[in-house]
Amino acid sequence: MKINENYTFTNYVVGETNSFTVEAAKMFANTVGDNSPLFIYGEAGVGKTHLVNAVANAIHEKNLNIKIEYVTAENFANEVIDCIRSGNSEMKKMRMKYRDADVFICDNIEFVQSLQSTQSELFYIIEDLTLMGKKVLITSYLPPAKLFEDCGKFRALIETCCLAEIRRPDxxxxxxxxxxxxxxxxxxxxxxxxxxxxxxxxxxxxxxxxxxxxxxxxxxxxxxxxxxxxxxxxxxxx
Incomplete structure (x- = not known):
């Protein structure tokens, strides 16, 4: 998924309800391995997508050679479905693409809660990237306590993340x-x-x-x- 170059930290308006999460996102963008995986959550429309694009742009501003894979959970699910239909070779290519990333960003992860095969693929990608010391950034409009109630391993993975909430603006x-x-x-x-x-x-x-x-x-x-x-x-x- 293409990173939106118009979404940057410069044009992200900061206030009391989002300042902690903005600082966490900047730390994620500017350091190696620190506060990763980072899990950003908040209601629809509070600025999560703008913020993760700002992270990607800040990383590429320092080094264009860093490989960033940015995907919405819905697009990831569609990709998994297409790979299942196309056969094992396409699935292997998809898995390699995401595991080769230096930074993996998944927006709106709550979308895969009811999609078992997609959920499993996403879990192992995030787990492997984390074990390799790669940077992982996840967003959701649901808080961790309301995610993956029927999937203990994914819930446990989310619970180990650094958590940062964006509240509705005051x-x-x-x-x-x-x-x-x-x-x-x-x-x-x-x-x-x-x-x-x-x-x-x-x-x-x-x-x-x-x-x-x-x-x-x-x-x-x-x-x-x-x-x-x-x-x-x-x-x-x-």
Whole structure:
């Protein structure tokens, strides 16, 4: 899976609810073997995918020769299914590809909980990489206690990871993210409208970005920023 070069530590807005995990991610990117495997968890939309891409970009910024394999658990599952259909030779190639990685990143690992064959393949890849001293980074929207309840060995593997949670952003962080995004997107918003958006998003970054994207589209079509009433309607509809 291609690393998103737009997701970096530089444009990751840090606040009280994510600062520990950001520092853990930076440590992972900047050191050899320390805090690995690293398990990052938190609700959907709190910034896990941005953060793991930032890790990959930071590693490649130092050394492009480091081999990073970044995959979502869903894509990994599809790859396993394709290999099973294609035969043993393709499965061997897949296993070798991931075991040859210097850094392995798996996003949204909760997806494989009910997929036994995929779960087994992923477990042994992570276990082997860990034993070889390679770096492993895993994310999930579920905390470790709610993962792999029917697979003791995978649950035990997760429990040995360094754990870092990203909590939903508090009001100050929502305000900082809003300020960062409107500057980046060149959206001129007055304080009343900014306060309305921050209050209406209820600590939901996805909703915040949805409102700003809609405002930007409105500006391109109407050549003007929507008024407070229209923005309140957007917030109600999201």
């Amino acid at each position: 009001k100050p962080l929502i305000n900082d993210i809003l300020d960062f995004q409107i500057k980046k997107m060149s959206i001129p918003l007055g304080e009343e409208i900014k306060n309305c958006i921050a209050d209406g998003c209820e600590r939901d970054v996805c909703k915040l970005l949805g409102v700003l994207n809609t405002i930007q589209m409105h500006m391109k079509i109407k050549k003007t920023c929507p008024d407070l009433e229209n923005i309140q309607k957007m917030l109600e509809d999201l």
